[in-house]
Amino acid sequence: MTTVEARETVDPFVPERDSRWYRAMRHFWHPVAYSKDVAEGQMVSGKLLGERILVVRHEGTTRAFMDVCRHKGAAPSLGWVENGCINCPYHGWAYDMEGTLVSIPSRPELNGILQLGLVRYLCRESSGMVWVSLTDEPWGDPPGIPEWDDPIMRWQTPPYYDWATSSPRRLENFVDFSHFPFVHENVLGTRDKAQIEEHDVWREDGALRFDKVFVEPNVDRMKEMLGIDEDTMSVRNWYQLTVPGSISLVRTFPNGKRYALYMVTAPTGPATCRNFWHIGADFTSTADDMDFLLEFEYMVLDQDQPVVESQWPEHLPDRLSAETYVKVADDITLAYRKWLFELAEELEPN
Numbered sequence: 001m002t003t004v005e006a007r008e009t010v011d012p013f014v015p016e017r018d019s020r021w022y023r024a025m026r027h028f029w030h031p032v033a034y035s036k037d038v039a040e041g042q043m044v045s046g047k048l049l050g051e052r053i054l055v056v057r058h059e060g061t062t063r064a065f066m067d068v069c070r071h072k073g074a075a076p077s078l079g080w081v082e083n084g085c086i087n088c089p090y091h092g093w094a095y096d097m098e099g100t101l102v103s104i105p106s107r108p109e110l111n112g113i114l115q116l117g118l119v120r121y122l123c124r125e126s127s128g129m130v131w132v133s134l135t136d137e138p139w140g141d142p143p144g145i146p147e148w149d150d151p152i153m154r155w156q157t158p159p160y161y162d163w164a165t166s167s168p169r170r171l172e173n174f175v176d177f178s179h180f181p182f183v184h185e186n187v188l189g190t191r192d193k194a195q196i197e198e199h200d201v202w203r204e205d206g207a208l209r210f211d212k213v214f215v216e217p218n219v220d221r222m223k224e225m226l227g228i229d230e231d232t233m234s235v236r237n238w239y240q241l242t243v244p245g246s247i248s249l250v251r252t253f254p255n256g257k258r259y260a261l262y263m264v265t266a267p268t269g270p271a272t273c274r275n276f277w278h279i280g281a282d283f284t285s286t287a288d289d290m291d292f293l294l295e296f297e298y299m300v301l302d303q304d305q306p307v308v309e310s311q312w313p314e315h316l317p318d319r320l321s322a323e324t325y326v327k328v329a330d331d332i333t334l335a336y337r338k339w340l341f342e343l344a345e346e347l348e349p350n
């Protein structure tokens with residue numbers, strides 16, 4: 001065994017901040033807030049890749065800046081918006097909607113002379129979220145949700161949730177079928193049916209796609225909502241994963257009714273993520289029905305969180321060989337990592 005191999009065996013992980021995939025994350029769009037949470041003339045703060053982000057809505061349009069005042073580094077998002085300007089709460093320095101410093105209340109004669117500005121980022125709204133890119137030429141577009149504009153889908157947007165793990169770990173958990181019988185025993189699977197059957201996973205039109213039919217228990221409330229009497233039913237689960245962190249799942253029941261779950265995980269740091277989501281259905285008729293579906297999702301999340309946060313290291317190892325993949329059961333994980341790592345190599349060649 002060579003020295004290099006020996007060292008890799010003992011210490012296979014590069015420090016998390018230096019991971020190539022983590023550096024590559026700067027090249028993508030990520031959500032930092034829900035659109036509905038940024039009212040006209042208001043600011044919200046978010047976090048992306050260790051940077052504080054300020055989002056403000058002005059005349060209907062959202063803009064994003066580094067949430068760091070050029071004076072002494074306070075967070076302008078804690079201040080106020082007035083006359084089309086962002087005002088820092090500490091000493092009242094005011095920045096216009098381009099981020100340019102326009103007023104220093106303690107030394108007004110310097111107004112217009114001190115050429116400074118907030119760092120501005122690209123900002124877009126899509127699918128009910130505010131997306132930010134930390135680079136000027138991001139890879140791709142913010143991913144859309146095909147069913148978002150479908151008039152018969154009723155959507156609900158729960159609060160985002162933070163997990164103490166990296167965003168790829170969070171995403172992988174969402175598409176990992178073989179944990180169902182263990183983490184979600186008798187909810188999404190049973191241990192006597194732990195074996196995963198062959199399923200296709202392929203890349204098409206900028207997304208990793210796969211689908212799977214599960215035979216699932218049909219509980220009373222669902223029977224009522226769906227109008228399906230059987231105790232078990234076959235449900236087609238159709239997934240579309242977009243790198244680096246979004247996943248759309250559409251579940252189609254035997255009568256053609258659909259339930260949609262959309263989640264996008266944003267890297268707030270190398271080992272932390274913020275997860276935005278929407279749930280939609282075309283068979284609910286009351287707010288209670290939606291609450292029932294949402295409660296189910298919260299139960300599943302509560303089961304997942306401690307296990308996923310226990311994964312070490314929290315960030316993805318940079319080398320594919322640092323973890324073990326079993327055929328079929330881990331096909332999706334492997335396909336996702338391969339794609340992520342390919343892009344990381346392309347976007348961060350050094």
Ligand code: FES
Pocket residue numbers: 069070071072073074088089090091092093
């Ligand atoms: S830190 Fe913002 S005005 Fe002083």
Ligand SMILES: [Fe+2]
Pocket residue numbers: 173174179183184300304
């Ligand atoms: Fe899970």
